[in-house]
Amino acid sequence: MRYFFLALFASVSLHAADTPKAPLMAGAATSNITPELGGEVVGGFLPYPCTNIHDELHARCLVLDDGKTKLALVVCDLLGLHRSVSTTARALIEQETGIPAANVVISGTHTHSAVNTLGGPVRGYFSDQELTDYQKFVARRIADGVRRAIHLLRPAEIAFGTVDVPEHVHIRRWFLQEDKMPLNPFGKIDKVKMNPGAGNPALIKPASEPDPTISFIALREPGGRLISVYSAYSLHYVGGVNGADISADYYGMYCEALNRLQTGGSDGPPFVALMANGTSGDANNINFRNPQPRKKPYEQMRYVAEDVASKVNASLANVTWQNSAPLAARYRELSIAWRKIDPALIAWAKETEAKTPRIQGKADLPLSYAGRVQRLAKASPETKAAVQILRIGDICIGTTPTETFAETGVEFRKRSPFAKSFMIELAHGYYGYMPTPRHFELGGYETWPGTNNLEPQASVKMMDALLEMAAEVK
Numbered sequence: 001m002r003y004f005f006l007a008l009f010a011s012v013s014l015h016a017a018d019t020p021k022a023p024l025m026a027g028a029a030t031s032n033i034t035p036e037l038g039g040e041v042v043g044g045f046l047p048y049p050c051t052n053i054h055d056e057l058h059a060r061c062l063v064l065d066d067g068k069t070k071l072a073l074v075v076c077d078l079l080g081l082h083r084s085v086s087t088t089a090r091a092l093i094e095q096e097t098g099i100p101a102a103n104v105v106i107s108g109t110h111t112h113s114a115v116n117t118l119g120g121p122v123r124g125y126f127s128d129q130e131l132t133d134y135q136k137f138v139a140r141r142i143a144d145g146v147r148r149a150i151h152l153l154r155p156a157e158i159a160f161g162t163v164d165v166p167e168h169v170h171i172r173r174w175f176l177q178e179d180k181m182p183l184n185p186f187g188k189i190d191k192v193k194m195n196p197g198a199g200n201p202a203l204i205k206p207a208s209e210p211d212p213t214i215s216f217i218a219l220r221e222p223g224g225r226l227i228s229v230y231s232a233y234s235l236h237y238v239g240g241v242n243g244a245d246i247s248a249d250y251y252g253m254y255c256e257a258l259n260r261l262q263t264g265g266s267d268g269p270p271f272v273a274l275m276a277n278g279t280s281g282d283a284n285n286i287n288f289r290n291p292q293p294r295k296k297p298y299e300q301m302r303y304v305a306e307d308v309a310s311k312v313n314a315s316l317a318n319v320t321w322q323n324s325a326p327l328a329a330r331y332r333e334l335s336i337a338w339r340k341i342d343p344a345l346i347a348w349a350k351e352t353e354a355k356t357p358r359i360q361g362k363a364d365l366p367l368s369y370a371g372r373v374q375r376l377a378k379a380s381p382e383t384k385a386a387v388q389i390l391r392i393g394d395i396c397i398g399t400t401p402t403e404t405f406a407e408t409g410v411e412f413r414k415r416s417p418f419a420k421s422f423m424i425e426l427a428h429g430y431y432g433y434m435p436t437p438r439h440f441e442l443g444g445y446e447t448w449p450g451t452n453n454l455e456p457q458a459s460v461k462m463m464d465a466l467l468e469m470a471a472e473v474k
């Protein structure tokens with residue numbers, strides 16, 4: 001098999017004079033990042049130790065090579081990852097493979113049944129942190145996965161596709177009848193409520209619209225079997241695991257389901273699917289207008305995963321394959337201010353801490369936010385928030401390090417100089433939710449200081465930088 005690839009590559013190279021485009025190469029591999037039992041699961045309001053592995057967690061890695069430039073795209077089964085995890089993994093990749101750190105994108109899926117890689121050993125808001133043992137392990141495994149994908153580089157054809165799957169994405173921020181709005185942890189009344197409860201009779205309307213579009217990039221051996229499909233859907237996560245299980249949520253199940261749908265021999269390297277999170281900070285899988293019956297553990301995530309995989313698989317039949325794709329990347333770290341905490345809020349936090357009894361194992365919202373705002377107030381004024389553009393032929397991917405709102409991804413798609421554009425979130429860091437300025441006016445969970453950690457203009461600054469970088473690589 002290898003001789004065949006080398007021969008094919010050589011014959012294409014010989015004709016380089018009359019075919020100026022270099023052939024595209026692609027390779028994909030996975031690296032297991034499952035934590036030890038007992039690690040603290042991070043998706044709930046309070047952490048709890050994991051007692052079982054329902055399905056393994058992976059760093060899924062895709063490497064592309066146009067003959068001059070290599071890109072690596074990595075999606076990890078994690079709630080998110082601290083900037084320092086990405087920095088460490090990309091430094092290893094650059095040292096060991098020569099792929100520049102700026103050409104590597106590493107993002108988390110936002111599975112809630114994973115162990116914490118968001119923060120370091122010290123709680124607080126820092127651009128750079130010492131890594132925990134698990135974070136070091138994840139960084140090492142990401143770099144190994146990229147190296148394994150490089151070992152599998154082979155001639156490839158590329159295609160882009162989209163498919164709208166509106167049925168699984170619902171906006172979770174709602175206007176309620178005014179007298180039905182509860183107090184927020186700071187003792188104020190917001191204009192919208194996050195997760196107001198399915199079938200709540202006080203529902204008026206959602207605060208925005210979800211993004212139903214799945215974008216995908218497919219790679220296959222020339223005329224042959226699939227190498228990889230990199231996809232993105234703006235669905236927060238599905239959830240519904242059993243007890244204190246570790247699971248990759250629907251993201252991992254989607255990858256398995258798409259794999260099962262492929263026909264063709266099992267010889268040769270395995271097909272690798274990746275499902276990145278699009279922009280889903282305000283959209284989840286709960287149908288608030290039409291409540292769905294309660295499901296057994298894993299039932300709903302399997303249903304979503306298999307439905308999405310079958311729709312992506314069906315649209316693969318209609319794509320146009322190309323044998324070249326010039327590659328480019330731009331990576332910038334923006335100086336974005338941490339959310340300002342005014343003295344009145346600090347006074348509220350101190351007062352709340354003084355008067356609230358602490359009960360072990362019981363979450364108390366005001367007490368939790370009292371801690372968060374005081375830690376946020378101690379952060380250095382600005383952070384180094386990374387944004388990145390990847391150009392893959394006529395396709396453009398923009399990334400943010402936050403839980404980005406659906407409308408931001410839609411705006412990027414409209415304003416990008418590339419007709420085939422999409423955005424992914426939770427790349428190169430975890431800075432909490434990033435509402436657009438108009439959502440700060442509405443309030444709600446995602447805008448509270450401590451769930452939102454960056455200045456209200458962050459989404460505008462990131463969009464501007466992304467569009468500038470996209471124009472540079474056009």
Ligand SMILES: [Zn+2]
Pocket residue numbers: 110236403
């Ligand atoms: Zn979230």
